[in-house]
Amino acid sequence: MHPAPRPNRLARESSHYLLQHALNPVDWFPWGEEAFARARTEDKPILLSIGYSTCHWCHVMERECFENQALAELMNRHLISIKVDREERPDIDQVYMSACHILGQRGGWPLTVFMGPDGRPFFIATYIPRKSGFGRMGMLDLIPRVEEVWSSQRKDVLATGVQLEEALRAAQEQESMAGEPDPEQAAHQAYSFFVQRYDSEHGGFGTAPKFPSPHNLLFLLQYARKHNEPQALAMVETTLGRMRLGGLFDHVGFGFHRYSTDDKWLLPHFEKMLYDQAMLLLAYTDAWRAAGNPLYRRVVAEIVDYVVDQLATEEGGFGSGQDADSEGEEGRFYVWTRDELLAVLGPEDGEWVCRTFRIQPGGNFQDEATGKSTGANILHLAEDMTDTEEQERWAVLRNRLKMAREERPKPLTDDGVLADWNGLLIAALARAGAVFDQQGWLETARGCAELVLTVMRDKKGRVLHRFRSVAADKPADAPHARHPDSPDAPHPTQHPTRHLAAQGFLEDQAFVVWGLLELYEADQNPHWLNAAEEITMAQLRDFGDETNGGFFLTARDAEPLLFRPKQAAEGALPSGNAVSAANLLRLATLTGNPEYATQARKSAHAFGNLINTQPHACTHWLTALSFGELPAED
Secondary structure (H helix, E strand, O other), X not given: OOOOOOOOHHHHOOOHHHHXXXXXXXXXXXXXXXXXXXXXXXXXXXXXXXXXXXXXHHHHHHHHHHOOHHHHHHHHHHOEEEEEEOOOOHHHHHHHHHHHHHOOOOOOOOEEXXXXXXXXXXXXXXXXXXXXXXXXXXXXXXXXXXXXXXXXXXXXXXXXXXXXXXHHHHHHHHHOOOOOOOHHHHHHHHHHHHHHXXXXXXXXXXXXXXXXXXXXXXXXXXXXXXXXXXXXXXXHHHHHHHHXXXXXXXXXXXXXXXXXXOOOXXXXXXXXXXXXXXXXXXXXXXXXXXXXXXXXXXXXXXXXXXXXXXXXXXXXXXXXXXXXXXXXXXXXXXXXXXXXXXXXXXXXXXXXXXXXXXXXXXXXXXXXXXXXXXXXXXOOOOOOOOOHHHXXXXXXXXXXXXXXXXXXXXXXXXXXXXXXXXXXXXHHHXXXXXXXXXXXXXXXXXXXHHHHHHXXXXXXXXXXXXXXXXXXXXXXXXXXXXXXXXXXXOOOXXXXXXXXXXXXXXXXXXXXXXXXXXXXXXXXXXXXXHHHHHHHXXXXXXXXXXXXXXXXXXXXXXXXXXXXXXXXXXXXXXXXXXXXXXXXXHHHHHHOXXXXXXXXHHHHHHOHHHHHHOHHHOHHHHHHHOOOOOOOOO
């Protein structure tokens, strides 16, 4: 029988994700020179594990692998193990996720990387089980194999790392191939791409899993308006409607889950992320402006209710998201059996809810990994509830279900305030507040913006990445507790608790500026425009590529990694470079300063080849360039 685990080094961290692993028997290191020096001294390979606090499969791998004493002993004997929170260090995540893609793998989290003490990877995977099976090697067999290869084939292993680093640099050069973008032609090509992949029955694009990808919907809304294309609007309307009616939406507590594991938007991956709420808030707001569907107005209010109720922090910011898991099960907090609904609501109301929300006696929810029915149900609708009496009845019953659900063990809420995602929410709240004349939403956006501007900036004027209040008894040497005289120290604030901040990245600057510009256009307060210009000037100075145009992910004084990431293509969110170009064009219009437009043109030219050849991966670029005025080169 093993003694209770002692806290490891991660117990001194402030990241929720790292703290989740603080009692693992694994001898974890946070990312830093101490870990790399130990690897060099002990001549061991490094296991780098990257994840985030609300990630379901990260929790699964922790339970199966990192809490297992025998496997931990194996890891401690043969490896130096490093844990990284991708939400705290997106630069590290992007470098090694890019390497994963170079190796032809789909990617995802947890990201599991074996690498040498020089940081060059030689083997990358995502989730790995503890034991081998079904043609897949488990960690118990993989680690001895890695140790054997490291000992007997060191030269080949190191050569693999060098080759992979060279391939990463070449891939970045390919993405950054310059060229004059043709926004009009690229927009037509992107539209054709979405038409071909459109699911006319269920909405969305492609097959399962389906992601909301609101920036693509925003592009289609603008395309519909500019080209008077009704099909573009119809695709957006069907998609937004199906997402709201299906299980992707939390009908009891509001807010949207991360993505759908099926093509009908019924079976969600249950984590809820702040950035999804913000981007969907923008999409439903703009869809209401385009179509006037009252459902969209309701959804906007529901999203705002959710983020304010569940993600708001005492200081005025918003946490990054809520976990998929509770009680060791994915989705346990959100699903219902028929008997549970009848017990809470009584037979008459319970039967009405079961009919309305398509509850099955045997359940409609299948386990994501096995595909087997769990016996539980996800609430979902076949059609919108338009009858006023039904809406009022459901409002009462929903509150009763919400109160009953609050008695369950809750998923973890990560209260770390990330500047980039809060910038998106500021933008969304400001736009929605202006469109729907909701002064309370505007005031919430202002409060969040003031938190970022007063707490989350360094002495160089740059936005810092993360903020979190911690108890007064937090160890004084906790990581990221900056000395007040350091360049990255946050500005003094009236808040009594310690504020922990990490270095700022491109998206922090770009997304916050986006939010400030939306606020300025909503209330015409020059304070927001002045702040947007200050941050933009710092971004141009410290993130800009003066030689080729565009912006790097990291500042020029940031910690060097295998390469300095510079990305234009979009994933779950618009790229920082695309948002920066849009910001620069808006600033040029709002201030009359042509230098901003010149910088936007340089950025677009830097990624022109990608925009022209893969426009479906550059929809926010197209939103900025095709529907704005891209200045001609002098």
